[in-house]
Amino acid sequence: MALLKLDNTTIRFGGLVAVNGVNLEVEEGEILALIGPNGAGKSTIFNLITGIYPPTDGAISFKGKSIAGRPPHVIASGGIGRTFQNIRLFGEQTVLDNVLIGAHTRGNWNLTGALLQFLPSVRKEEGRLLELAIHCLSKVDLAHKAYELASNLPYGEQRRLEIARALAIEPALILLDEPAAGMNPQEKQTLLKMVRNIRDDGVTVFLVEHDMKFVMGLSDRIAVLDYGSKIADGRPEEVRANPAVIEAYLGKGAAH
Amino acid sequence: MFQNMLNSIDPYSMQILVNIGIGIILALGLNIITGLTGQLSLGHAAFMSVGAFAGALLTIKTGVPFYINILLSGLITAVVAAAIGWPILRLTGDYLAICTLGFAEIVKVVFLNLEITNKALGLTVPTPDTSLPMPLIVLIVVCLTIIASAFIQNSRFGRALKAIRDDEIAAESMGINIARYKVQSFAVSAFMAGTGGCLYAHFLGYINPSDFGFLKSIDMLSMVVLGGLGSIPGTIFGASILSAAPEFLRFMSQYRMLVYGALLVFMMVFRPNGLMGGIDFTSFVLRKLGVKPRGVSRSKEVQ
Numbered sequence: 001m002a003l004l005k006l007d008n009t010t011i012r013f014g015g016l017v018a019v020n021g022v023n024l025e026v027e028e029g030e031i032l033a034l035i036g037p038n039g040a041g042k043s044t045i046f047n048l049i050t051g052i053y054p055p056t057d058g059a060i061s062f063k064g065k066s067i068a069g070r071p072p073h074v075i076a077s078g079g080i081g082r083t084f085q086n087i088r089l090f091g092e093q094t095v096l097d098n099v100l101i102g103a104h105t106r107g108n109w110n111l112t113g114a115l116l117q118f119l120p121s122v123r124k125e126e127g128r129l130l131e132l133a134i135h136c137l138s139k140v141d142l143a144h145k146a147y148e149l150a151s152n153l154p155y156g157e158q159r160r161l162e163i164a165r166a167l168a169i170e171p172a173l174i175l176l177d178e179p180a181a182g183m184n185p186q187e188k189q190t191l192l193k194m195v196r197n198i199r200d201d202g203v204t205v206f207l208v209e210h211d212m213k214f215v216m217g218l219s220d221r222i223a224v225l226d227y228g229s230k231i232a233d234g235r236p237e238e239v240r241a242n243p244a245v246i247e248a249y250l251g252k253g254a255a256h
Numbered sequence: 257m258f259q260n261m262l263n264s265i266d267p268y269s270m271q272i273l274v275n276i277g278i279g280i281i282l283a284l285g286l287n288i289i290t291g292l293t294g295q296l297s298l299g300h301a302a303f304m305s306v307g308a309f310a311g312a313l314l315t316i317k318t319g320v321p322f323y324i325n326i327l328l329s330g331l332i333t334a335v336v337a338a339a340i341g342w343p344i345l346r347l348t349g350d351y352l353a354i355c356t357l358g359f360a361e362i363v364k365v366v367f368l369n370l371e372i373t374n375k376a377l378g379l380t381v382p383t384p385d386t387s388l389p390m391p392l393i394v395l396i397v398v399c400l401t402i403i404a405s406a407f408i409q410n411s412r413f414g415r416a417l418k419a420i421r422d423d424e425i426a427a428e429s430m431g432i433n434i435a436r437y438k439v440q441s442f443a444v445s446a447f448m449a450g451t452g453g454c455l456y457a458h459f460l461g462y463i464n465p466s467d468f469g470f471l472k473s474i475d476m477l478s479m480v481v482l483g484g485l486g487s488i489p490g491t492i493f494g495a496s497i498l499s500a501a502p503e504f505l506r507f508m509s510q511y512r513m514l515v516y517g518a519l520l521v522f523m524m525v526f527r528p529n530g531l532m533g534g535i536d537f538t539s540f541v542l543r544k545l546g547v548k549p550r551g552v553s554r555s556k557e558v559q
Contacts, residue, residue, distance in 0.1 A: 050429055076431035088426040090419055100412075101419045105431035107412045111440055114411035115404055129412070169431060 001064060003028040003204050004049065004080075004173055009058035009068075011048060018044045020228040021058065026173065031195065031205040033215045035239075036225035037248060042208040043085050045225070046175050050082050051075040063172070077105045081166030082175040085208075087158050091151035095142060095161055098150050099133040102168030106132060136167040139201075140194055156187040160194070167198065174198065176207035180214045192218055216240070224248065262389055270391055272503050277394040278456050279499030283479035283491045284405045285448025290477070291486035292414060293441040294421030295345065296353045299360030300449055300476050305468035306363065307333045307450025308457035309373050312381040315458065322384035326397065326454050333450025334443040341442035345435065348424075360473055367465035378464030381457050394455055401448055405488050408444070417441050418486075482523055484530025493532055 002025035011019045019041045026032050034042050047053050049060060051072040060068040067075050076082075081102070090098050107129050113122045137143040140160040145153065150161060159179055166174050179195070180188045188211065195218060199205050209215045215222060215236070222239045224232040226248040232239050239245055265273070286300050311329035314320055320328065344355040367373045386393065408414045416437050419427035428434055457463045475498065483494025501519075505512035523531065 052425065052428075071433075072425075072428035073431050073433045076429055082429055084426070084429075088423050090422040090426065092422065093418060097415060097418075101415050101427070101432075102430050104412065104416055104419075109412055111408075111413050111444065114408045114413040117407050117411055126412070165430070 002026060003063065004206070005059075005061045006045070006049075007059040007061070009045075009048060009055050009060055011044060011053055012056045018228050019048065019055075022225070022228075022230050024223055024230060024233070026204060026206050027221075028172075028204055029199065029202070030220045031199050031207070031218055033219035033222045034206070034208045034225060035210070035212075035215055035222060040225040041228040042225055043177055044228075046082060046177055046208065049075075049175065050080060076169060079169070079172040080175065081169040081171035081173070083159070083162035083166050083177055083179060085177040085181070087155075087162060089150040089158055089161060089165070091149070093150060094147050095137065095150055095153065096130075096133055096146040098161060099136050099164050099168045100129055102136070102165035103129045103132050105169055132170070133168055136164040137161075139167060139198065140164045141190070156183045156191075159183065160191070163194070163198075167203070171203060173204045173206060176205065176209075178208055178210060180209055180211050188214055259389065262391055272500055274391050274394050274459055275503075276496050276499040277391075277398045278452050278459070279476075279479060279495040280398050280492050281394075281401045281452035281455070282449055282476050283483070283495035284401050284488065285445045285452065286476050287445075287480050287486065287488070287491045288405065288408065288417075288448070289442050289445035291480055291491070292409065292417040292421060293438060295438060295442070296349070297356045297442075297445070298353045298470075298473050298477065299356035299358075299363075300445075301468040301470070301472035302356075302360035302363040303333050303337060303446040303449035304453035304456065304472065304476075305367060305463075305465060306336050306446075307453030308463045308468070309367060309379070309453075310450065311454030312379045312457045312463060313372065315381060315384060316379070322386045322393070322458070325384070326393075326451050329454035330447040330450040333453070334447040337446030338439055338443045341439045342435075345438040345442060357470070357473075360468075360470065364465050364469060373465065376465070378462060378467075379457075380462050381460075383461065384458050390459055394459065397451055397455060401451075402488065402492070404448075409488065413437075413440075421486075478520060481530060482520065484533025487530065487532045490530050490532030494530070 004026040006022050006024040008021045008023060009019060010017065010021050022045065034045065036042055044053070048055050051067065051070050051074070054069040059066055062078060062080065067078065090101060107125050109122050109125055116122060117126070134143055134146065137146060140163050142157060142161055142164060145157070150158065153161060159181070163176065163179065176195070180191055183191060192214065195205055219236055221234065222236055223230055224239060224245045231244045231248060232242045262270070282300070282304060286297065289295050289297050307329040310332040311325055314325045314328060340359055344352060344359070347355055368376050373379060416427070416432045419430065419432055420434055420437055424434055479495040479498045480491050481494070482498060483490030483492065501516060502512060505515055508515060527533070
């Protein structure tokens with residue numbers, strides 16, 4: 001059974017059909033990339049999965065349970081972590097605090113815990129969250145910057161911090177929205193290894209990315225989206241040879 | 257001993273000190289919802305008045321011990337805030353501010369017309385019968401409020417509030433239930449405003465619904481903004497200055513509001529984040545003392 005399943009998922013914004021009847025399955029333990037020209041609806045699919053938008057039509061299920069129309073915080077606690085295309089860090093807070101916020105669902109103590117934080121059980125939970133946060137930071141090689149302000153990090157490290165924050169949910173599935181955007185070739189190479197490590201730790205990876213070299217080198221499977229519809233789905237070399245994909249990227253006639 | 261110390265302060269200074277104390281409690285309360293959670297409330301005087309009238313009526317009608325009265329007034333105010341917060345905290349920014357403003361006016365008009373609050377004449381509140389002198393009780397509540405604020409800021413709960421303030425979409429995607437946390441922080445904020453109102457009523461001995469109007473709300477907001485939104489030392493500082501300012505500027509009689517206004521304008525120009533905004537005092541002091549921030553040793557181990 002697929003970990004995540006989109007079944008005929010559709011969303012319309014007024015007259016615009018942004019995502020049109022997409023069927024997609026993400027298998028447990030794979031790295032799946034979603035590619036497509038600008039405006040194809042890639043980020044919208046992520047927003048549908050994470051509950052930012054409810055789908056107009058169709059179903060979305062995660063671990064066999066329907067999540068379409070559930071609020072984002074419920075979906076996140078269910079085990080889906082994500083990053084954002086336009087970085088959404090808590091900039092005025094430290095790197096560590098950002099990841100601790102990501103670890104929110106891993107704790108239970110609320111207001112009472114805040115007021116009674118001298119109790120051993122509350123301190124124990126704080127310690128556990130702190131350890132988890134540092135662990136996630138070390139996954140993306142940022143543990144040494146734990147006490148810097150997130151907004152002071154260079155761009156590439158901010159993208160990695162977003163990944164660490166999403167990992168702190170301890171998700172079964174992580175959605176990476178253009179993780180390599182704005183990175184130089186070296187940074188991309190490091191990121192590639194990090195994403196592989198994340199998968200090897202048992203987290204299924206679903207990413208949107210424009211950099212073809214990065215996508216081809218990383219993914220087990222690639223799905224292609226154009227004008228809101230899925231036009232191809234398969235292993236990297238299959239997708240690369242697919243005439244429909246070449247047409248979508250380069251225009252008609254290029255495939256011949 | 258305390259009695260002697262308190263007696264050595266003249267009544268006029270004592271009145272100013274108690275006013276500062278109550279100002280600190282109210283401002284720290286407002287700081288939770290506006291500074292930490294980032295939701296602008298322009299009606300916090302209404303919560304102060306709910307606490308004041310609840311406290312006064314509890315003393316007059318039931319005569320519960322004063323210490324329990326303070327807690328009960330806070331709780332009643334928190335319940336009112338939760339009930340009103342549930343629908344209106346779905347709004348953000350200007351719309352929320354307008355709503356809280358409207359709510360404050362409604363509360364004022366209701367108290368002006370209720371038989372039990374003595375309509376426009378206001379209530380005379382008997383001096384509570386307590387073993388501790390009133391100023392000392394205010395001081396204790398101030399300390400408890402500071403401790404509670406610091407605890408909240410530095411906890412899983414507080415982190416969720418700050419996440420909501422900085423980016424709601426990112427916060428939701430981290431599994432934070434935004435609606436619930438907003439209502440909870442609104443209730444905590446109102447609890448503090450309620451206890452402040454209760455102390456105010458019993459210290460002054462007379463309350464009138466008109467005392468808790470729009471200007472009072474703006475006063476409270478100015479304290480938080482002057483000191484620095486989200487900063488506890490800043491809020492205490494801002495509340496102290498602005499609670500005492502009207503007294504120190506009294507010699508200028510009708511011009512003092514003018515000076516007060518100019519002060520705020522200058523502050524906005526030269527320190528838009530507030531006098532103490534953006535300064536992390538705890539880590540500043542710790543660094544001066546040569547103590548490493550919490551968790552560093554652990555991060556070294558991981559590496």
